[in-house]
Amino acid sequence: MIEFMVIGAPRSGTAWAANWLTTDHSLCLHDPLWRMHYEDLDRIQSKKVLGVACTGLALFETWTNAHRARKLILHRNIDEVNASLYKIGMPPIGDEFEDRLQAIDGLHVWWRELFDRPARIHEHLLQRPFDPERHQALRELEVQMHFEGIHVDPAATARLLAELQRAAHGGAIQ
Numbered sequence: 001m002i003e004f005m006v007i008g009a010p011r012s013g014t015a016w017a018a019n020w021l022t023t024d025h026s027l028c029l030h031d032p033l034w035r036m037h038y039e040d041l042d043r044i045q046s047k048k049v050l051g052v053a054c055t056g057l058a059l060f061e062t063w064t065n066a067h068r069a070r071k072l073i074l075h076r077n078i079d080e081v082n083a084s085l086y087k088i089g090m091p092p093i094g095d096e097f098e099d100r101l102q103a104i105d106g107l108h109v110w111w112r113e114l115f116d117r118p119a120r121i122h123e124h125l126l127q128r129p130f131d132p133e134r135h136q137a138l139r140e141l142e143v144q145m146h147f148e149g150i151h152v153d154p155a156a157t158a159r160l161l162a163e164l165q166r167a168a169h170g171g172a173i174q
Contacts, residue, residue, distance in 0.1 A: 029044070
């Protein structure tokens with residue numbers, strides 16, 4: 001069962017957070033919605049404390065808010081997000097993404113706090129003491145998606161996109 005979530009826009013530190021929050025006692029999966037529907041997340045089996053760092057869960061705020069996992073919501077200026085997306089050849093996101101992030105219940109922080117003020121984030125999500133030595137070692141790394149290595153499940157993504165399209169035309173997302 002998912003015990004913690006990191007939710008943010010693309011290019012807001014979610015890949016880095018997934019790496020940072022994967023330890024000897026925890027496993028944090030990055031962007032699992034490429035491979036499965038959000039309703040299937042709690043079926044993932046692990047002997048570790050399980051979490052996700054995801055750029056898609058903000059789009060499904062009703063489900064995300066209803067889930068009992070501890071949540072961290074990362075905020076970054078949308079113009080910065082889009083400039084970073086542009087650099088890697090990805091399309092921009094709209095200003096409404098910030099509204100979706102604001103609608104999620106949880107601990108809201110500026111994305112730079114992952115690097116500059118991490119102790120409360122770590123302790124909130126993992127319920128364990130912060131390890132400053134490990135954090136400093138990881139802080140020196142650049143971690144980002146390896147897009148060629150992503151396994152995408154077309155059925156899962158089609159189901160998610162259909163929900164988003166229904167919602168855009170006045171239907172409700174479950």
